[in-house]
Amino acid sequence: MTPGRRSSTFTRLLRHGFTDPSAAERLLDSAELAPVRDDPVLLEALGATADPDLALHGLVRLLEAQHGPTAHRELLDTLIAAKPLRDRLLGVLGASAALADHLARHPSDWQALVTYEPRDLHRGVAEFERGLAEATDPVSLRVAYRRCLLSIAARDVCGTIDVADTAAELADLATATLRAALALASEAAPQDAAACRLAVIAMGKCGGRELNYVSDVDVIFVAEAAAEGTDESKALAAATRLASHLMRICSETTVEGSIWPVDANLRPEGRNGPLVRTLSSHLAYYQRWAKTWEFQALLKARPVAGDATLGQAYIDALDPLVWQAAERENFVPDVQKMRRRVVENIPAAEIERELKLGPGGLRDVEFAVQLLQLVHGRTDASLRSGTTLHALQALAAGGYVGREDAARLDEAYRFLRSMEHRIQLCRLRRTHLVPEAEADQRRLGRSLGLRADPAAELIREWKRHTGVVRRLHEKLFYRPLLDAVAQLAPGEARLSPEAARERLVALGYADPAAALRHLEALASGVTRKAAIQRTLLPVLLGWFADSADPDAGLLNFRKVSDALGKTPWYLRLLRDEGAAAENLARVLSAGRLAPDLLMRAPEAVALLGQGDGTGPGGGGLEPRDRGQLEQEIMAAVGRAENAAQGVTAARGVRRRELFRTAAADIVGSYGTETSPAEADQGALVDRVGAAVSDLTAATLAGTLRAVVRDGWGDTLPTRFAIIGMGRFGGHELGYGSDADVLFVHEPQDGVDEQEAAAAANKVVAEMRRLLQLPSADPPLLIDADLRPEGKSGPLVRTLKSYEAYYRRWSLVWESQALLRAEPVAGDAELARRFTELADPLRYPRGGLGDDAxxxxxxxxxxxxxxxLPRGADPKLHTKLGPGGLSDVEWTVQLIQLRHGHRVPGLRTTRTREALAAAREAGLLSEEDTAVLDEAWVLATRVRNAVMLVRGRAGDTFPTEPRELAAVGRYLGYGAGHAGDMLDAYRRTARRARTVVEELFYADGA
Structure with a gap:
């Protein structure tokens, strides 16, 4: 071939969509394609496929596999002469490497595509039963199944049938396969078949006639004795053997692979229940024990194989129970909770690629439709369909869903199901993840008709449709109420640039010119984003103005919107979910910390709108408990390739959860239009302290696991524990607190002490390094200065070393420090023994002597x-000033040291718990306890407020007026009342100092 010719062919191949023209040229020059090498029809047809390179490679393999020149010529002649075959065959080869493999193994199966013309509509299960009729064993059944699958895929990729028809055909093929498998099982055990009547009930997508290319086929088995008088237990045993054999026939891997797993776990009691039950046993279970989700699953129940009369009797018996399910107590919350649980179980690394279960995915449509079916299907039989799209159409026809909303959901669902089908078709593997490789995205996009820039268009369309689903799912599923716009005066429901300045001045914005620039950037233009923001801004401006710094709120909103504006769910979340927009406005205008955390990972804004936060996993702003945090962090560490990745993941969780805690604190302190501010200030303090402390403990536990796993493979030569100290041990950490800790270790049996000590020190050094590495996530500083001998002492000691030191050298301040000692991570048994060692020191028998x-x-x-810092006003210093944290804590700790040995309630690391215990033991009066508690809570609230407002820790009130006003707003003081706040603090601290002087410094104390 001349260079010019090659260049021309190379260019033509590029133009027709080949990504490796050189390899394609070599294949076109092969002996197999010699007769049609220059045929333009072939090149045009290859270029029309999803992956021309894959299609050409598959064609050459198929031609190579033909048995002799006659078969080879027949295929080529038919391919060139018959456009329907050409489109189907090349379409399949370009979309499915797995079916290309099948054709290479069974080269005559291409002829199955000749019999299917565009006018031949699918006629039902019988067609596939004929296609499987010659199968005599599991291997031949797999071959016949793939041959039938080939015909479905061909019609699918050529557009002869749409995605709903494809899903229905796949379900009908599954039905035929289950019948064939049951027939094989019955032939193998004729006595079992004669002893029982067995019906197979399809569930899930098979039952709803909306199956995927690769999916578990969910079933339930119901059986009865074949004749009256037959022993029921023997009949059930026979039916169980048949059902088990059927499942193996479909599921087991042979030389021809497997068909699909048959999953019977939707049966009563799940995998713990009997595989087969009688109809009366099924009915009794659903009448007495079934959970809400089990009735939801029965929406798709459909008899498909075995005894048809028994199968229909099953449906007839259970159908009334399905439509009574909505009358159950907590029905709707149960369904919503189940959906949230599904989302929470998605691995964090996959959620953004999850097509089925992720936000805006297929499951959102299905859950919303099913909920509405169950609620309204009680009285409207037209809604009783197991097929999602049919049910959606019925809901629209009945007026339960707006026709436009239904049409948009229908379009989105069809697109997402098409994506799912084509993703699975490629390798015939079960997956719901959008591929990450650009080549896979390109093939997927082309298979869906996206040709200009297939990968980019695919992602854009996918995000658009998930955005539609997310908004409509929330609208249909949760029925949110957002009527703030309706509360505005006429003419204010939309914001025009001309009216903005006047409104800004009236709302108290300090820099209306800058604010107007932000508004113009947010609301100008004709984009959908701008249109949504023009709807939101009038209400948001009012919420911002209710804060101490509306300018900062608006600026932060612009930053978040710039970061998330192209994310489909963001503005829809604010527009369509009642509390999300107001919560965001409160958070963005309350100070620097929460917005800074949000800017580092803007997707955390979704936390502001997840329901009421009471569901499993602590959705929304409800703090997650330590167990949940550790579970997530440990899972992330387990997936990481090394310690650095694991700690990065742990720090990412910490950053998100710090934002969640800060946002909840702000919303609880400010209140919203529907929820007043939290009246119990102590509850707010306790919530923050517990949440941040639990988060810190979980982060340390995950970091420890990551470091040990990376360096020693979970076989650290020494037992290792971390003991929380100070405010950490007391569950009283603030947003910017360091983690005060002690490290203790004990060599494993047979390990040299020096080797163990070196390992322990290496663990500590690596933990501290990884937790402080510069990143978008805030660092976590580990402070071990409360260890024996302070900074001069060893960073890590053995338990024996601690025991020896405390026995010989311990000072009273160390006993006082140990009052806060509480295990937080590592070896639980070692930590328990450390606690036992600390108890006699912190609760000394007989109390403290006068010298101590x-x-x-x-x-x-x-x-x-x-x-005390030079120049600081002692009366306003929350930690060291009179009546501040130090005064209260040292007073409480002195009481603990003196009386902890005889008053069990004082043996706590928490300040407020110890205060309450001292009161109950008669060591403090009710009045003194209340004064000290109020002072401690207020000082802690001020410290939290300073951190939230300034973004950095501080023990004194800010001097900058806006920051001071923001602290006041957090503490419940309105505009212009910062002076009242300072006066109230001085009063509270002064009263506390009076009590402290009586209890701590008085000679008789």
Whole structure:
């Protein structure tokens, strides 16, 4: 071939969509294609496929596999002469490497495509039963199944049938296959077949006639004795053997692979229940024990194989129970909770690619439709369909769903199902993840008719449709109420640039010119984003104005919108879910910390709109407990390739959860239009302290696991535990607190002590390094200065070393520090023994002697004089000032040291719990307890507020007016009342100092 010719062919191949023209040229020059090498029809047809390179390669393999020149010529002649065959065959070869493999193994099966013309509509299960009729064993059944699948795929990729018809044909092929498998099982065990009547009930997508190319086929088995008087237990045993054999025939892997798994776990009691039950046993279970989700699953029940009369009797018996399910207590919350649980179980690394279960995915449509069916199908039989799209059409026809909404959901669902089909068709593997490789995205996009820029168009269309589903799912499923716009005066429901400045001035924006620039950037233009924001902004501006810094709120909203504006769900979330927009407005205008955390991962804004936060996993703003946090972090660490990746994942969870905690704190402190501010200030403090402490403990546990796993493969030569100290041990951490800890280890049996110590020190060093690496996530500083000998002492000690030190050298301040010691991570047994070691020191038998009391007082006085920052107003210093945190905590700790040995309630690391225990034991009066508690709570609230407002920790009130006003707003003071806030703090601290002087410094104390 001349260079010019090659260049021309190369260019033509590129133009026809080949990505490897050089390889394609070589294949076109092969002996197999010699007779049609220059045929333009072939090249045109290849270029029309999803993957021309794959199609050409598959064609050459098929031609090579033909048995002799006659068969080879017949295929080529038919391919060139018959356009329907050409389109079907090349279409399949370009879309499915797995079916190309099948054709290479069974080269005559291409002829199955000749019999299917566009006018030949699918006639039902009988057609596929004929296609499987010659199968005499599991292997031949698999071959026949693939041959039938080939015909479905051909009609699918050529557009002869749409996605709904494809799903129905796949379900009908599954029905025929189950019947064939049952026939094979019955032939193998004729006595069992004669002893029982067995019906196979299809569930899930097979039952709904909307099956995927590769999917578990969900079934339920019901059986009866073949004749009256036959022993029921023997009949059930026979039916169970038949059912088990049927499942093996379909599921087991042979030389021809498997068909699909048959899953019977939707049966009563799931995998723990009997595989086969009688009809009366099924009915009794559903009448007494079934959960809401089990009735939802029965929506798709359909008899498909075995005894048809028994199968229909099953449906007739259970159908009334399905339509009574909506009358069950907590029905709708149960269904919603189940959907949330499904989403929460998606691995974090996959959720953005999850086509089926992710937000805006197929399951959102199906759950919404099923909920509405169950609610309204009680009285409207037209809604009783197991097929999602049929049910959606019925809901629209009945007026239960708007026709436009139904049409958009229908379109989105069809597109997403088409994506799912084509993803699975390629390799005939069960997956619902959108591929990451550009080549796979390109093939997928082309298979759906996207040709200009297939990969980019695919992702764009996918995101558009998931956005539609997300918005409409929330609208249909949760029935949100968003009527803030309706509360505005006439003329204010839409914002025009001309009216903006006047409104901004009236709302109290300090820099209306800058605010107007932000508004113009947000609301100008003709994009859908701008249109949505023009709807939202009038309401948001009012919420921002209700804060101490509306300018910051608007600026932060612009930053979030710039970061998320191209994400379909973001603005729809704010527009369509009642509380999300207001919560976001409160959070963005309350200070720097929460917006900074949000900017580092803007997708966390979704937390502001997830229901009421009471569901499993702590959706929305409800703090997640330590077990949930550890589970997520440990799972992420387990997926990581090394310690750095694992700790990065843990820090990402920490950042998200810090935002969740901060947002909940802000919303609880400010209140919303529908929920007043939290009246119990102590509850807010406890919630933040517990949430941040649990999060810190989970982060340390995950970091420890990552470091040990990376360095030692979970075989660390020494037992290792982390003990929380200070506010960490007391579950009282603030947003910017370091993690005060002690490290303790104990060599494993037979391990040299030096080797164990070196390993323990290496673990600590690596943990500290990884948790402080510069990144988008806030660092977590580990402070071990409360260890024996302070900064001069070893960073890690053995338990024996701690015991020896405390026995010989321990000072009173160390006993005081141990009052806060609580295990937080690592070896639980070692930590327990450390606690046992600490107890006699922190709760000394007989209490403290006079010398020890004097030493504590001396240390307290020195700390106040040496550590109070120069120039700071002592009366407004929340930690070291009179009546501040130090005063209250040292007073409580002195009581614990003196009386903890005889008052069990004082043996707690938590300040407020110890205060309450001292009151109950008669060591404090009700009045003194209330004064100290109020002061401690207020000082802690101020510290939290300063961190939220300024984005950095501080022990004094800000001096900048806006920041001071923001702290006041957080504490419940309106505009112009910052002075009242300071006066109230001084009063509270002064009263507390009076109590402290009586209890801590008085000679008789």
């Amino acid at each position: 009391v004097r030493e504590i007082r001396r240390l307290k006085a020195r700390m106040e004089s040496e550590r």
